[in-house]
Amino acid sequence: MKALVIDDDDGIIQSVSLCLGLIWPDSDINWCHLGNEGISMVRETSPELVVLDLGLPDISGYDALKSIRSFSKVPVIVLTVRSDEDDVVRAFKLGADDYITKPFRKFEFLARIQSALSKFYPRAEDTGSIKTKYGNLQFDSTLKQLIYNGKTISLTSTESNTLRILLDRQGKIVSYKEIEQELWGHNVPNSVKVIRVYVNRLREKLELNPKNPRLIITEPGIGYSIHPTGPRS
Structure with a gap:
């Protein structure tokens, strides 16, 4: 170390x-x-x-x-x-x-x-990594980067982990508490506000219009869901 x-x-x-x-x-x-x-x-x-x-x-x-x-x-x-x-x-x-x-x-x-x-620094035997493709989104959590609409986007460690958590449950609602526990493994002061910061940063990098997101959807009072092929109707 x-x-x-x-x-x-x-x-x-x-x-x-x-x-x-x-x-x-x-x-x-x-x-x-x-x-x-x-x-x-x-x-x-x-x-x-x-x-x-x-x-x-x-x-x-x-x-x-x-x-x-x-x-x-x-x-x-x-x-x-x-x-x-x-x-x-x-x-x-x-x-x-x-x-x-x-x-x-x-x-x-x-x-x-x-x-x-x-x-x-995930170990090779860890099963929490994701390397996959969803439509125009190709994500590699180990490299902490994704290709979206042909553009390579670099992510911070926590941005990558936040995206991994959502993609692992794509189409499902992921609560703030679930995200908090997966990101840090313990309670973090003002975690909801902190998670919103990370999601907003992801939206700035991914969404055509971050103020009207189509990929990462807010579930009011609960958390978020992600829809790589477009939000549910």
Whole structure:
């Protein structure tokens, strides 16, 4: 495991390093205190995991996350003291894979790290991957990309998993709770709003008119359904 911790608190860096060492004794853990330095390290060292604080001395953790997402799909776990709804939703909207508040519980932290990594680095024997074709939509969840109407579209890890969940139940209604449990495996604060963020991002990439979707259909008060060959009448 090659990880990068971006945090200005040496105590947190040490705690995260010790936690990761429990599961991956031979892990290579780098760290830095500054957001700009962290961005450069992600670009130069290609870590398999980034743990990111939002309160950095030089730039906002949000800006660091946005910059990382502009060139990398690496799983990013936000670890912060901020617990307000707006902070959580904003982080997920910018591409965070999970959001954990300080102080954190060691085993919950590790479980959530493993959950994020398992979705980004699926094992060959895992049965949760999808590589299939629905009309004009060809989707490969392992590569995290799809071809739709002849256009290749790159997806983030969570966008890919959200699409996989819907396609796995195509034509059926998938509840917010089902999506939450499949995405994270645990309760996430304001999960409905976060899921809406991901679905809206998918619509921006897939729908001809995202405000009048024909592929991913909202089921009011319940969740979503997907209809690759067109919505039901």
